[in-house]
Amino acid sequence: MSTLTVEQRLSQLWETPKGVYGWFASVDHKDLGKRYLATAFVFLLIGGLEALLMRIQLTRANQALLTPEMYNQIFSMHGITMIFWYSSPILSGFSVYLVPLMCGARDIAFPRLNSFTYWAFLFSGILLYVGPFMGQAPDAGWFSYMPYTNIVYSPTHGIDFYALAVIFLGISTTGAAINFIVTILRFRAPGMSISKMPIFLYSTLTISCVILFAMPALTAACIFMELERRLGMHFFGVASGGNPLLWEQLFWFFGHPWVYVIFLPATGMISIIIPVFSRRTIVGYTYVVSATVLTGMVGFSVWLHHMFTSGMSNLTMSFFSAGSMTVSLFTTITIFAWLATVWKGRPVVTTAMLYAIGTAALLVIGGLNGVVTGIIPVDWQLHNTYYVNAHTHYVVAGTNVFAVFAGFYFWLPKMTGRMMSERLGKWSFWVMFIGFNITFFPMHIVGLMGMPRRIYTYSSGLGLQPMNELMTVGAFIFAIGILLSIINLFYSLRRGELAGENPWNSDGLEWNMASPPPDYEVLHIPTVSTRAPLWDDYDEKADPNDERLLSHARLTITTSLLDAIPLAAAAMPSESLVPMFLALALFGFFLALVFQLMWVCLAGLIVTFLLGCYWLWPRPIKGEL
Amino acid sequence: MSSTAQPPIAAGPPLAPGAPHTGIWPLEVNRGIYGVYCLILTEASLFAAFFASYYFLGTNKYRWSIDTPPKMLLAFVMLAILVSSSLVMMWGERMVKQRRFGLARAAVVVTVLMGLVFLTVQSFEYLAHWKTLTPFTDSYGSIFYTITTFHAAHVVMGILMLCYLAILPNYGPTKLPPHRAYRVVSLYWHFVDIIWVFVVLLLYVIPHFQFYGL
Numbered sequence: 003m004s005t006l007t008v009e010q011r012l013s014q015l016w017e018t019p020k021g022v023y024g025w026f027a028s029v030d031h032k033d034l035g036k037r038y039l040a041t042a043f044v045f046l047l048i049g050g051l052e053a054l055l056m057r058i059q060l061t062r063a064n065q066a067l068l069t070p071e072m073y074n075q076i077f078s079m080h081g082i083t084m085i086f087w088y089s090s091p092i093l094s095g096f097s098v099y100l101v102p103l104m105c106g107a108r109d110i111a112f113p114r115l116n117s118f119t120y121w122a123f124l125f126s127g128i129l130l131y132v133g134p135f136m137g138q139a140p141d142a143g144w145f146s147y148m149p150y151t152n153i154v155y156s157p158t159h160g161i162d163f164y165a166l167a168v169i170f171l172g173i174s175t176t177g178a179a180i181n182f183i184v185t186i187l188r189f190r191a192p193g194m195s196i197s198k199m200p201i202f203l204y205s206t207l208t209i210s211c212v213i214l215f216a217m218p219a220l221t222a223a224c225i226f227m228e229l230e231r232r233l234g235m236h237f238f239g240v241a242s243g244g245n246p247l248l249w250e251q252l253f254w255f256f257g258h259p260w261v262y263v264i265f266l267p268a269t270g271m272i273s274i275i276i277p278v279f280s281r282r283t284i285v286g287y288t289y290v291v292s293a294t295v296l297t298g299m300v301g302f303s304v305w306l307h308h309m310f311t312s313g314m315s316n317l318t319m320s321f322f323s324a325g326s327m328t329v330s331l332f333t334t335i336t337i338f339a340w341l342a343t344v345w346k347g348r349p350v351v352t353t354a355m356l357y358a359i360g361t362a363a364l365l366v367i368g369g370l371n372g373v374v375t376g377i378i379p380v381d382w383q384l385h386n387t388y389y390v391n392a393h394t395h396y397v398v399a400g401t402n403v404f405a406v407f408a409g410f411y412f413w414l415p416k417m418t419g420r421m422m423s424e425r426l427g428k429w430s431f432w433v434m435f436i437g438f439n440i441t442f443f444p445m446h447i448v449g450l451m452g453m454p455r456r457i458y459t460y461s462s463g464l465g466l467q468p469m470n471e472l473m474t475v476g477a478f479i480f481a482i483g484i485l486l487s488i489i490n491l492f493y494s495l496r497r498g499e500l501a502g503e504n505p506w507n508s509d510g511l512e513w514n515m516a517s518p519p520p521d522y523e524v525l526h527i528p529t530v531s532t533r534a535p536l537w538d539d540y541d542e543k544a545d546p547n548d549e550r551l552l553s554h555a556r557l558t559i560t561t562s563l564l565d566a567i568p569l570a571a572a573a574m575p576s577e578s579l580v581p582m583f584l585a586l587a588l589f590g591f592f593l594a595l596v597f598q599l600m601w602v603c604l605a606g607l608i609v610t611f612l613l614g615c616y617w618l619w620p621r622p623i624k625g626e627l
Numbered sequence: 628m629s630s631t632a633q634p635p636i637a638a639g640p641p642l643a644p645g646a647p648h649t650g651i652w653p654l655e656v657n658r659g660i661y662g663v664y665c666l667i668l669t670e671a672s673l674f675a676a677f678f679a680s681y682y683f684l685g686t687n688k689y690r691w692s693i694d695t696p697p698k699m700l701l702a703f704v705m706l707a708i709l710v711s712s713s714l715v716m717m718w719g720e721r722m723v724k725q726r727r728f729g730l731a732r733a734a735v736v737v738t739v740l741m742g743l744v745f746l747t748v749q750s751f752e753y754l755a756h757w758k759t760l761t762p763f764t765d766s767y768g769s770i771f772y773t774i775t776t777f778h779a780a781h782v783v784m785g786i787l788m789l790c791y792l793a794i795l796p797n798y799g800p801t802k803l804p805p806h807r808a809y810r811v812v813s814l815y816w817h818f819v820d821i822i823w824v825f826v827v828l829l830l831y832v833i834p835h836f837q838f839y840g841l
Binding site: 111112115176179180183184187188213214215216217218219221222223225226229230233234235236237242243244245247248251252255549552554555557559560568569570571572573575611615618620621622623627 | 657658693769772777795796797
């Protein structure tokens, strides 16, 4: 032992074994974060291919490339994949990778839970895609309204796959949210009080709390749906005293906060990237943070704006219309803070900065056309037209995808240790940006002309064909832009320049270590004295008495909730296969539930419980406590 | 950037006597408590969604419940069992603090038995209730049985957790995780009990006292 250097000792404690076992058993948040990102990106590509199929079908009037049934399945799978399996998990991927690094901790609060939530996310996605391979995909859109989805109108297993895969994903999402909350509240570096947290941590904390309160509504709705479909109970059928609006209420009580779940971490990333490339700290930190938290809270009082056409009292509608407009105020505060940061700084135009500014531009368009649909009579006119498609794609695809690409160009050098090509990156940005606007801006116009969404074709006399041809061309340009970035990634993995510790001269703690970070990440747990740790004169790594070295066991430091005063050293578990097997057991349970194999379900539950018992049994951690 | 360097907050708090520690640092034991509070919040939201659905289904009805309101007697018996089982668990927690681990373990076993009695009484309540109302009768029956069955499932989960707690080797200060398993399980058990208070109030009591006008 004594012959090893401190670095070697820490590496021994924190490294994941090589080989197949280590790959499946890893609980390292860096491995899992990268896997989250890669898996979610694959879902983006799958969802994107489905979108291209739809665009090809809609290019010309009265085209019969896809049957109506196939078209229904493809638009449903596109929405479900993008909303549930791409846009939130990819942000979770960034959070899993970055939250411990930004906190200066050596791992996330519950590393094995982190592994479980990754595998549960992957297996729930596989469960969703079992359906299409059996020819029984969900076909009622991503919000699966009753009564389309009851057993009479949707007799296949498609909706069962939807409901159960979504419940399964909900378990994964909730576990990840709990992990983020505890990590951000307890694992921040000493001195990083709640007023000095990077904004990305604030947005992740906000959406994690939102998930805790919003996700159960969807779970409840899916449980009711399955009970009605498969056991013949009555929740949504009017004849037996049910109410189809119950589904809409529960779904949108979840659904609108979910919009902020896939939006706030994206803005959080932009709030990190824009100041770095403007060479100054963000303007109005307190206002941006308050706006982030308030968006999460007020996001719970807007859900009825999805249901203005379902028949409600004027007072109810006015309240929710006002709530919807209030939320846009907070987004406006954030956007003006970004603009002021660029204005007062000395901006450097890198690819990441271009994507960040592009996000802001698309967010302004998506925000403005969203405020318009928040006005009740306008909503009645525009409901269920392509105008709504334009809005959702500007806010979800625009802000999420462009912010995610900004995040990739900004943080991939940290993850891979190699720089991406700036030249190819800028090409990719402009191709994507132009393609995006050619695809989605005409949707406003065809929407105002009355083209309904979710219809597999349109007749030739309506004059819609030129715009639709344009949109299809745009969709392919957008796809080429994404392809350029994928090529850029593989190019940088092989040929990219070495990134070094801090290629962007950034201010966050995650840049205070080698790229890619060593297994133990930080030699000494850092201490922090300002909001921009690497831009001040204070030395974060200074630790003359080796108090925060913690090289005798797998340990990291926990601090108090508000002031980040160091309290204790947390013992961290090592690699384990149990989380994966637990997720696999739950996969078996849900798959059996789709086909009503109740004994297999019971077996799945028992195995889950036994694995949980094994997981939690006391066993020593690596090192000498 | 301007120099705003301040002295570091480096050294941890003094070590408490008897508490587990590692080197100069006390060993962290509270993560699980934070986790279980989050779990309870999200589970409470699930029941909030259930109760909201219960009332939403009642909004377009002439009276709610549609059928005769459920009888209250057994529900109150079950409430008494669960509340007293929570008291037993609280006593057990106090025993853990006083390091009388044998008594604490006995408290867990008693709580398990009380949970089983609760489930037995509930099955009798179901048997009696089933004659007039099934989950397949109407929306009221569906939501009533869904809420109560999901609560029962949580009781079963709680009992399983208590059984696991009963065989865990260590309750006191330990260097081997899980650190505060007793507190975690008893928090969950209290949560399951509090949900039953709401079930009794909203599903059993209030339907008897609602005024339906003409």
